[in-house]
Amino acid sequence: MTANDPFDLVLRSTRAVLPDAVRPRPAAVGVRDGRIAAVGEYRAPYTGRVELDLADTALLPGLVDTHVHVNEPGRTQWEGFASATRAAAAGGVTTLVDMPLNSIPPTVDGPALDVKRKAADGKCFVNVGFWGGAIPGNTAALRSLHKKGVFGFKCFLADSGVEEFPALTVPEMRKALREIARFDGLLIVHAENAEALAAAPSSTRYHDFLASRPAAAEDSAIAAVIDAAHEYRARVHILHLAAAEALPRIAAAKARGVRITAETCPHYLTFSAEEIGDGATEFKCCPPIRRAQDREALWAALADGVIDVVVSDHSPATPDLKHLDSGDFAAAWGGISSLQLGLSAVWTGARARGRSLADVAQWMATGPADLVGLPAKGRIAVGCDADLVVFDPDAAFTVDPAALHHKNPVTPYAGRELHGVVRAAYLRGEPITGVPRGCFLTPPEVR
Structure with missing residues (x-):
């Protein structure tokens, strides 16, 4: 095959989001x-078996969402691989990384990973x-699980909400991190200090x-993670950051060379505590959505660059578990379904603050791909996988839960107008x- 042979596909856009570009620019791919x-x-004089001129519709790299709870097997009535990945594609996500809970069994050893892959196969x-x-007691299994192809290891420093995935104490977290550092793995942490949490009242x-879940709980837990990462020269990642109070601590750790990254989520960038009404349990998540000043x-x-990536923390449940009838925040499941809506939600907020589609692609595609070591994902560049999203940034829509592909589309975005519509994904x-x-993906060192 020569350079003059036709391509399988040629896409042209006046707003293509390319690596290192501050703004989208005209390009052919x-x-x-x-x-x-x-x-x-x-x-450019490219010819292809299929050629599409997108005109002013944007062309983005496929998003990489590294924080998705698919829940299959075991809690497939909450979500499943078929429904979750349909929702992902509809939202411009072409790669996701599944969390080790709330499936049964949780992915805490090699046999459990085999069960998870079998459940996902073909769906x-x-x-x-x-x-x-x-989790407590599985430190000896971490290296073998790494060799089988997981991208890293999640732990909780507070109750996970499911009994089969117990939290680690700080000494147990340090023990696990010391082991993970020996093979230069990655520990991702739900960082809330259990001792700083109060029982949520009915x-x-x-x-x-x-x-009941103050910002200090995040800050003190993150401090413990930073101390351990510094001591062991280990890689750590802070999940779903909600509290502004912890940002100076993370920035200082990065400045002194601690190998730490952090994420936040569309719901923390969109909503604020001031707008959540009584009984609106569809907004419940942990850590909680905080004040408008935290959001800003x-x-x-x-x-x-203190926060590196934006990912969904898609954590669905059946409507009865959200206790929408009683509106009891203590009883309701803590999780938000947003996998299909993340790109539009973040773009809505970004455009209102003068940020560009290139920023969004860095936060939601390139950055997450780099976090898990997938250099062929999350960017439009020669040699990368042709995982692409056709995105109309000027269109708007009102969120209709019935139009979502999530198995249980209970969402706080219901009725909200968002900007940006995914027209196609490749x-x-x-x-x-x-x-x-x-396809199933594994880290490059495993491949």
């Missing part, structure tokens, strides 16, 4: 054998990877729930349709 073979000027519409879990008032501090931290140069073509 040629795809061959599932990979990006050429990136040139908008009017995935996007690429899927897997996190392992670090109440329909969001303020009461918020008061998170946006500033993204711009400054996996290895082929449009994502009704045939599941997703």
Whole structure:
């Protein structure tokens, strides 16, 4: 095959989001054998078996969501690989990494990973990877689980909400991290200090729930993670950061060379505690959605690079577990379904704050791909996988839960107007349709 042979696919856009570009620019992208073979000027003389001129509709790299609870097997009535990956594709996510809970069994050893892969086989519409879990008593299994292909290990420093995935104490977290550092693995941490949390009272008032999980619980837990990462020269990642109080501590740790990254989520960037009404348990998540000033501090931290990535923390449950009838925040499951809506939600907030689509792609595609070591994902560049998203940033829509692909589309975004519509998604140069073509992914050192 020569350079003059036609490509399998040619896409042209006046708003293509390319690596290191501050703003989208006109470009043509040629795809061959599932990979990006050429990136040139908008009017480059490329020919393809399929050619599409997107005009002013944007072309983005496929998003990489490294924080998704698929829940299959065991709690498949909450979500499943078929429904989750359909929702992902509809939201512009072409790669996701599944959390080790709330499936049964949790992914805490090699046999459990085999069960998870078997459950997912043939059902995935996007690429899927897997996190392992670090729980009390499984430190000896972490290295073998790493060798089997998980991208890292999740632990909780407070109650996870499910009995089969208990939290670690700080000494247990340090023990696990010391072992993970020996093979340069990654520990990702739900960082809330259990001792700083109060029992949530039975109440329909969001303020009461918020008061039970103060910002200091995040800050003190993050301090413990930073101390351990510094001592062991280990890689750590802070999950779903909600509290502005912890940002200076993370920034200082980065400045002194601690190998730490952090994420936040669309719901923390969109909502604020002040707007959550009594009984609105669809907003419950842990850590909780905090004040508007916390939200704006998170946006500033993204711009400054203190926060590295934005991922969904898609954590669905059946409607009865959200206790929408009683509105009791203490009883309700803590999790938000947003996998299909994350790109639009973040773009809505970003455009209102003068940020560009290039920023969004860095936070939601390139950054997460780098976090888990997938250099061929999350960017439009020669040699990368042709996982692409056609995105209309100027269109708007009102969220209708019935139109979502999530198995249980209870969402706090219901009725909210968002900007940006995914028009199409491509996996290895082929449009994502009704045939599941997703692959299982493993870290490069395992491959």
